[in-house]
Amino acid sequence: MRVVVAPDSFKGSITADDAARALARGWLAHRPGDDVRLLPLADGGEGTVDAFAAALPQAERRAATVPGPDGRAVTAAWLLLPDGTAVLELAQSSGLPLMAAPDPLGAHTYGLGAVARAALDAGATRLVVGLGGSASTDGGTGALRALGLRLRDAQGRDLPLGGAALADLAEIDATDLLPVPPGGVQLLVDVTAPLTGPSGAAAVYGPQKGAGPEDVALLDRALRRFAELAGGDPDQPGAGAAGGTAYGLATLWDTRIAPGAPAIAALVGLADALADADVLLTGEGRFDATSLTGKVVGSLLDAAGPTIRVGVAAGQVTGPVPASVSAAVSLVELAGSVDAALDIPASWLTEAGTVLADRLSRP
Structure with missing residues (x-):
C-alpha cells in the first residue's frame, strides 16, 4: 500500500514533523513492506x-x-x-x-x-x-x-x-x-x-x-x-x-x-503525493467539529476524495466522526489519561500508527 502521513502539529505537545515520524514508525511496525511518504503540514500557525x-x-x-x-x-x-x-x-x-x-x-x-x-x-x-x-x-x-x-x-x-x-x-x-x-x-x-x-x-x-x-x-x-x-x-x-x-x-x-x-498543502505538493496514494494518515491535538472548518485535517479530507482511506490520530476525538474518516484513534484513550498522553506523545502516536495500520488494512 502507498501511504501518505500528513499531520498537523499537536499544539504544545509535538511538532508535525515528529508526529509524522511517529505515525510512520507505528504503521511500518505492522506493515513493513508499505511505501510510506511523510508530508507534515500546518495551517499558518505554529509549525x-x-x-x-x-x-x-x-x-x-x-x-x-x-x-x-x-x-x-x-x-x-x-x-x-x-x-x-x-x-x-x-x-x-x-x-x-x-x-x-x-x-x-x-x-x-x-x-x-x-x-x-x-x-x-x-x-x-x-x-x-x-x-x-x-x-x-x-x-x-x-x-x-x-x-x-x-x-x-x-x-x-x-x-x-x-x-x-x-x-x-x-x-x-x-x-x-x-x-x-x-x-x-x-x-x-x-x-x-x-x-x-x-x-x-x-x-x-x-x-x-x-x-x-x-x-x-x-x-x-x-x-x-x-x-x-x-x-x-x-x-x-x-x-x-x-x-x-x-x-x-x-x-x-x-x-x-x-x-x-490548503495553501501550504498546495505549496508542499500534497496533490502529487496523493495522486497514487491508498491511505492518508493525518492528525492534530483535538479532532472535533472545528477540524472541518479550514484546518489541516478538514482540508485533507476534502483533498482525499472518495478513493483514499483516511485515518486520523488525535490527542482527543470529540463528537461524531464524519463518514469521510475510515478510522480515528484518540491518544488519550490509548494512554488512559490526558497527562499520560501529553507525557510521551511520540510513543502514543507510534501506537496509534500501528492501530490505524491494522484497521485500515482490513477489507
Missing part, C-alpha cells in the same frame, strides 16, 4: 516553517534575533527557498508562548516585521507568512513599524507599541515603509474572523491572550480607530487573524490573505 522545511529539503534555514512580543530578544527561524521565496511564521517571533507574562494591551508584532526585513535584506523576492499563535492584538502595526511605518497621536508623537495605543492614533505615515517584494506577500491564516466586532480579533481571541472584558472593549475600539484611518476591508474573512495582523499587512503593505491549510 509552518517546519512543514515547509520537511517537504522542501533544499530550503535553507536561517534565523534572526528580534524583539519578541514583550520586547525581550527572541531568535526566530525562517526559510529561504531556491526560488527566492522566504517562509516566515509569526509564532516564532511574536507568539504567545514567548511572553514572560500576558500583556494583552502592550504585546506587539514588531518582531515579525523585523524577520521580514531580515529576509528582504537577504535577497528574498517573495514572502509567505504564516499568521497564527499571536500574543498581541495590535493590527499588525508592530510589524509594519519594523518595516518603516510611523504612527502618531494628535500631538505628532510616535505611538508606543501595542494594540491599546491605537486608540490615540491620529496619523499614519507610510513615507518610509519598505516596498513589497516583487513576487508579493502571501499571508496564511487559520481563521475567518473579521477585524472588529463580536466575532473580531479582540472579542474572540483577546481573552486567550489575557484580556479581560475592559481590555477587549479597549482593543476593539483601538482596532476600529486604526481601520478608520487605514481604510481597506476590516470585514474581510481572515482580517482578524493574529490579532488583526492580517488586516494591517493586507491594507498597508498590499499583501494577500489566503486560508493557510
Whole structure:
C-alpha cells in the first residue's frame, strides 16, 4: 500500500514533523513492506516553517534575533527557498508562548516585521507568512513599524507599541515603509474572523491572550480607530487573524490573505503525493467539529476524495466522526489519561500508527 502521513502539529505537545515520524514508525511496525511518504503540514500557525522545511529539503534555514512580543530578544527561524521565496511564521517571533507574562494591551508584532526585513535584506523576492499563535492584538502595526511605518497621536508623537495605543492614533505615515517584494506577500491564516466586532480579533481571541472584558472593549475600539484611518476591508474573512495582523499587512503593505491549510498543502505538493496514494494518515491535538472548518485535517479530507482511506490520530476525538474518516484513534484513550498522553506523545502516536495500520488494512 502507498501511504501518505500528513499531520498537523499537536499544539504544545509535538511538532508535525515528529508526529509524522511517529505515525510512520507505528504503521511500518505492522506493515513493513508499505511505501510510506511523510508530508507534515500546518495551517499558518505554529509549525509552518517546519512543514515547509520537511517537504522542501533544499530550503535553507536561517534565523534572526528580534524583539519578541514583550520586547525581550527572541531568535526566530525562517526559510529561504531556491526560488527566492522566504517562509516566515509569526509564532516564532511574536507568539504567545514567548511572553514572560500576558500583556494583552502592550504585546506587539514588531518582531515579525523585523524577520521580514531580515529576509528582504537577504535577497528574498517573495514572502509567505504564516499568521497564527499571536500574543498581541495590535493590527499588525508592530510589524509594519519594523518595516518603516510611523504612527502618531494628535500631538505628532510616535505611538508606543501595542494594540491599546491605537486608540490615540491620529496619523499614519507610510513615507518610509519598505516596498513589497516583487513576487508579493502571501499571508496564511487559520481563521475567518473579521477585524472588529463580536466575532473580531479582540472579542474572540483577546481573552486567550489575557484580556479581560475592559481590555477587549479597549482593543476593539483601538482596532476600529486604526481601520478608520487605514481604510481597506476590516470585514474581510481572515482580517482578524493574529490579532488583526492580517488586516494591517493586507491594507498597508498590499499583501494577500489566503486560508493557510490548503495553501501550504498546495505549496508542499500534497496533490502529487496523493495522486497514487491508498491511505492518508493525518492528525492534530483535538479532532472535533472545528477540524472541518479550514484546518489541516478538514482540508485533507476534502483533498482525499472518495478513493483514499483516511485515518486520523488525535490527542482527543470529540463528537461524531464524519463518514469521510475510515478510522480515528484518540491518544488519550490509548494512554488512559490526558497527562499520560501529553507525557510521551511520540510513543502514543507510534501506537496509534500501528492501530490505524491494522484497521485500515482490513477489507
